[in-house]
Amino acid sequence: MNHYNNDLRKDCERKDKQAIGMAEAHVDNRSFKCLICLQECNTPRQLSCFHTFCTGCLDTYINSEYVTEDNRTYFPCPVCESPCYPHDKDDPVSTWAGSFPRNQLFASSMFKETESGQTFCNGCLTDDEENVASFWCKACSEALCQPCRVAHRRSKLLSTHKVIAIDEVSKTDIRMPVFVDNTCPRHTGKTIEVYCHDHNALCCVLCVALLHRRCTNVKSIGDTAQMFSLDVIECELGKMTDESKTIVEEDENKLTTLESDYEKMTSNVAMIIEKAKDKLDDLQKRFQTGLDVTYRRHQDSLHKRLRTNRIFQANIENTNQLMRIVKDKNPDVETFIVTEQSKTQLLRHVRRLQQMTGDKHNTFELKMRYDDVLEKVINMMTTVGRLEVSSSLSSSSHDSLTSIRQIIDTLQTTSSVTSFSESTSSSDMLRDVGHVTVPSSSIAPRIDVWTGSLSLVKSVNKGSIGGSKTPRLTGGVFIEGEGLLATDYKNKKLLLFDDSYEYIGHYDMDNSPIDITRGFEPNELIMTQIDSSLIRYTFRDGCITTTDSISSAQQCWGIDTLGDNMLTGTDYSVEISTSDFKQVASIPKRGYNTFVAASPNGLFYHSDEDVIVCRSRDGKEVHRIMCKGIKELRGITLDQDGNVYVCGMESGDIHLISHDGSKGRILLSRISGITRPYAILHHPTRQEIIVTSWQENVVFEVYKFCDQ
Known part of the structure; x- marks a missing residue:
């Protein structure tokens, strides 16, 4: 495995050098896309599955699609359908979207400013308020308005921070405050401190005690981060980006072809009908109705498939952008945490992608079998011809989807840290924690009808x-x-x-x-x-x-x-x-x-x-x-x-x-x-x-x- 990792890293390094010009060209493009509207993410909210959406988009989705009369206290993620629970299940549904934490990595790279170029206070933006900032805290890398500056100075923990006038700070520095959430998603108030190499899992101490007690390869997050290498991840994400672009471009081309076939067929049929218009008007309407239904059905199918793949492409681009930001501005621990979180949500997304598009055709060829004796028996005809649709999944899209799945498998099976000589068992790390027996679990491909x-x-x-x-x-x-x-x-x-x-x-x-x-x-x-x-x-x-x-x-x-x-x-x-x-x-x-x-x-x-x-x-x-x-x-x-x-x-x-x-x-x-x-x-x-x-x-x- 180590030989494989080394070869893969060398290959990635060569490709990185070839693409360095392109990477530098996009380094300032720091906007992230909402996976619902596919536009710049506005007030980004991160769900427990790590997918991020605009607060407004998420609120609309929850209220329009998943507010049911059976009083459910959760909703499925719009992308991977993982169950997501609000902070307080008794809160009104209208407040659910705002109860999820802001994705600070998304928000920090998409700073907001007034029309005149003034910067908004970062603290106020956390509460969705837009107040002009007058100060800049160097330690926090945050813009502050006057009231937040007063609160900042009165805090015993923050009072020693160096705060300067915001005019003394360059726009580049203002744009780039980076925050990494190292809280455990499973246990409130606990931070990620441990990494289980047996399961490639980020853990807090309680996670180790409850879920990984029998694991033998457990390291502190600091020790693991020191051995962490981002080369393999960046290389595989680059490949995945290329494959996702191929799929989206293919779907766009096929949609254009389908529309062209539709337009040509409509024109050709109209020409034939025109020859006997008085007698064939009714047949033309019937045919056109059938053509429209068939066309819209397959057009809708391609639109749905194209949107799914665009969402995946946007997710990959977001992850790439995230990697560049974290790599440039953060210590190893935060970089490693973000990488592992990204791997988790990408795996869920690819599984969902394969379920939704793996067997969905994206090639629909409209053909028309004209009756060759149309003009001779015009009074006897009951139909203009028979509309036929041959559909298939193009080989390039199939190959790209297969390649993406293989890349995800590689990310899951390939360690992103170098080999280590000493293994630590979770029981060694938690000698003082009482014994808790927890059965192992796996991700089931289908919902259990007896518990769902x-x-x-x-x-x-x-x-x-x-x-x-x-x-x-x-x-x-x-x-x-x-x-x-x-x-x-x-x-x-x-x-x-x-x-x-x-x-x-x-x-x-x-x-x-x-x-x-x-x-x-x-x-x-x-x-x-x-x-x-x-x-x-x-x-x-x-x-x-x-x-x-x-x-x-x-x-x-x-x-x-x-x-x-x-x-x-x-x-x-x-x-x-x-x-x-x-x-x-x-x-x-x-x-x-x-x-x-x-x-x-x-x-x-x-x-x-x-x-x-x-x-x-x-x-x-x-x-x-x-x-x-x-x-x-x-x-x-x-x-x-x-x-x-x-x-x-x-x-x-x-x-x-x-x-x-x-x-x-x-x-x-x-x-x-x-x-x-x-x-x-x-x-x-x-x-x-x-x-x-x-x-x-x-x-x-x-x-x-x-x-x-």
């Missing part, structure tokens, strides 16, 4: 869908590349929503649809209807086509597939059939409106009045469980781990049951905008739950899991 909570992320109202009657969604299925296709029982429609649950359009049905599921072939769907029929469809390129249907002797409600079999719930039984609708078994049950859900492990679940029954593939009962307090059990769904989610229409709650029935919990005792939940769906890849209403103003709500 549900957070409302979206409500869809009937006004956004339209129609003469309030929708009643009784089922739905997720279709890859399209979104959510839901059954609107009341209006005899199938409603299509994109991956962000925005309404796209609808498909008219002959009868009221009840439930829908994936079929046995690609692009195949099977649906139950109120007329006791089972309909088989194909859904391809936004078009739905009936391929088969059969009438049932009983009214069918819920439907799902398990292997080669089809499961349907009727008023009095659960029917098991083959893929061609031939009955295999009929299982009697109690209650009405039966819904079913199948698990990949060969089990399926159904309701029996207000009891959930688990059965094997052949219909044999495995176990049954009663959800405490649930009334009129309706919807039922499963997540990727086989856990069962059900909702009570009359009790208005959501319950969670383990796949083996050994445990259960009430996830939501009350749903935000829905009083009578009917259907429940689980997103196939995200930890999100969709709950529909029994014909209310809120058609459905989307919840996602988060830490308590």
Whole structure:
């Protein structure tokens, strides 16, 4: 490892010398960007995950996005979604943003002055007040107004400081007071004094006692800082900056290309339509609507991806700028602390970046297949052509993201300090601290549904869908590349929503649809209807086509597939059939409106009045469980781990049951905008739950899991 570090440092030194001119050119550009607005950070507030935002941006984010009716006392970081808690959970939500500490490193490099060039008092700015400074404390490196100068002189600790008129200080000195927060983020009032080399962790004495007692490579922060080398970090951050720029530039180019394709296609279609305008005006409008929807969907996708990568680029630039400031103006200890903090927040950011953009395409090529006999059969045509979109993630963006992940891994596995000969165990350093046993922990890739909570992320109202009657969604299925296709029982429609649950359009049905599921072939769907029929469809390129249907002797409600079999719930039984609708078994049950859900492990679940029954593939009962307090059990769904989610229409709650029935919990005792939940769906890849209403103003709500 030491040989690797030395080689890496030499390589970085060579690159640093080549780029020294560029570094000097930007040394005076000391502004930091807010990771929400991507503008210069105004009154910067730092969250516990080390990400920094404008106070105003953070306040708007908290109030508009995460003020919910369930009285949560935290909110997720806008960038990495780490849970963030205000200083006092009982404070009004409007004060949460201001309760987080100012990022003094950001604030000190972005000094504020009046229009005439006078400097504002640093102490007053801490309380978001702008008062002109008249004095400068050399020891504190702070500008002071007259009242703050008096308070400064009266302080026993500060009275000996050398204070001069601010006119005697150069603007360069005023711009560069640097403050490093060395307080422990876990333990109030404790400072960072120790570094654990086993976990690459900054610790206070309590951290060592509680979390690192069995670690063997623990050093004081001063000793570690003396061996600290910034060369490797600067080199890797430089590489990461280049890769992030590549991704952003690629997204910008692809967005321009997509817009160009859109403009060209719009123009070309208009030219063809013009030849038979009187007869094709209606077709042109229909085509243009479809093109606009497709274009905006992929444009929005690229905008979201571009913003995510811009935020990451801004974070990297902030970190680079931070390194330059700290390196030039601070002793080794503060430099080391800032470096380790930056590494921590970068790791969280990259993980979030990979989750949000790693599999998101950024290349969308719009093509048009024109009908070559358009002019010959103009009176017979029902469409101008078929709009096709081929999407992919460009190789350069994929390579850059992979490279960034590798750089982060290098930063985590490569020590930023030189080797040391003497190892100190935490037990040696804390002989006088009582023994505390704390289990080791690791960062889980997904939220534990048994300890996490549900957070409302979206409500869809009937006004956004339209129609003469309030929708009643009784089922739905997720279709890859399209979104959510839901059954609107009341209006005899199938409603299509994109991956962000925005309404796209609808498909008219002959009868009221009840439930829908994936079929046995690609692009195949099977649906139950109120007329006791089972309909088989194909859904391809936004078009739905009936391929088969059969009438049932009983009214069918819920439907799902398990292997080669089809499961349907009727008023009095659960029917098991083959893929061609031939009955295999009929299982009697109690209650009405039966819904079913199948698990990949060969089990399926159904309701029996207000009891959930688990059965094997052949219909044999495995176990049954009663959800405490649930009334009129309706919807039922499963997540990727086989856990069962059900909702009570009359009790208005959501319950969670383990796949083996050994445990259960009430996830939501009350749903935000829905009083009578009917259907429940689980997103196939995200930890999100969709709950529909029994014909209310809120058609459905989307919840996602988060830490308590």
